[in-house]
Amino acid sequence: MAPEGNTITATRTSLRIVEALKRLDGAGVTAVADDLGIAKSTVHNHLQTLEDEGYVTNEGDAYRVGLRFLELGEYKRNRMAIYEKARPEVASLAQETGEMANAAVEEHGEGVYITRAEGTQAVTVDTYAGKRVKLHCTALGKTILAELPEERVDEIVDAHGLPARTENTITDRTELKAELAEIRERGYAYDREERLPGLRCVAAPVVPEDGDLVAALSVSGPTTRIEGDRFHEEIPELLRSAANVIEINMAYS
Missing domain, CATH: 3.30.450.40 (GAF domain)
Structure with missing residues (x-):
């Protein structure tokens, strides 16, 4: 594991959000924010970026982990x-x-x-x-x-x-x-x-x-x-x- 000083906070937050979506079996911005104890605006921004890049999907009022991770895992x-x-x-x-x-x-x-x-x-x-x-x-x-x-x-x-x-x-x-x-x-x-x-x-x-x-x-x-x-x-x-x-x-x- 890299020393704490060498880690990128934004990257860590995105990954924690992805893990929360898996743990919650899909969730909205508020539920993820409550689960992780971080601001809803922060969660929204990260989820929007992850969706734009194809790593999560937005299904109505819930975000879910996308199949892009399956592609990476299979590789x-x-x-x-x-x-x-x-x-x-x-x-x-x-x-x-x-x-x-x-x-x-x-x-x-x-x-x-x-x-x-x-x-x-x-x-x-x-x-x-x-x-x-x-x-x-x-x-x-x-x-x-x-x-x-x-x-x-x-x-x-x-x-x-x-x-x-x-x-x-x-x-x-x-x-x-x-x-x-x-x-x-x-x-x-x-x-x-x-x-x-x-x-x-x-x-x-x-x-x-x-x-x-x-x-x-x-x-x-x-x-x-x-x-x-x-x-x-x-x-x-x-x-x-x-x-x-x-x-x-x-x-x-």
């Missing part, structure tokens, strides 16, 4: 080697398990889903390509943290905290680090209803030949189906196999 994602290599393996995991399969990467200390696929029994959850999540409360995120240097883990926790999403979320730094050590030892991570009640998840890292983590893969589903040997043996093996395929493809293609 970024399509330039990532891991995306093309992970996409077919994620689809195969969904088909084999019947559940939701995902791939995610770390960016600015958060997990970002880059691709997902739904099996025939997959439950509807709040994930989608581009969604950002805290790393400490997901199997994907803990897998990523387990592969990072301890100094980087501390930086992420300092910046983002360990907020509770459910009663099962790890909110203590010492406990988190102990779990990360276990994940490194066994090679995969569990989410035991730590982000969403009723949902379990297993994740494994994608670590190419050079030893640098590039992504994590996961399979998630309801606790009634993700249990016993399926939770502890079957799905972890499928994930490690898929991760190995991706690692080989990245090394030799």
Whole structure:
């Protein structure tokens, strides 16, 4: 992150307004101003500029995030080697398990889903390509943290905290680090209803030949189906196999 003295206030305000539109699922000038605690005239000027440039749309009495961001996100994602290599393996995991399969990467200390696929029994959850999540409360995120240097883990926790999403979320730094050590030892991570009640998840890292983590893969589903040997043996093996395929493809293609 750039030093505070090097940041541009107007740019930061525009981005905060865009985030508010997403959080509020579209809103008028007054609602955005109230949400952010800034003047309505300021909000209006920024929204007008963003609309003129094609980044937001004005639908009656509400502004909404525009599809220009989809164009930018797709451009970024399509330039990532891991995306093309992970996409077919994620689809195969969904088909084999019947559940939701995902791939995610770390960016600015958060997990970002880059691709997902739904099996025939997959439950509807709040994930989608581009969604950002805290790393400490997901199997994907803990897998990523387990592969990072301890100094980087501390930086992420300092910046983002360990907020509770459910009663099962790890909110203590010492406990988190102990779990990360276990994940490194066994090679995969569990989410035991730590982000969403009723949902379990297993994740494994994608670590190419050079030893640098590039992504994590996961399979998630309801606790009634993700249990016993399926939770502890079957799905972890499928994930490690898929991760190995991706690692080989990245090394030799």
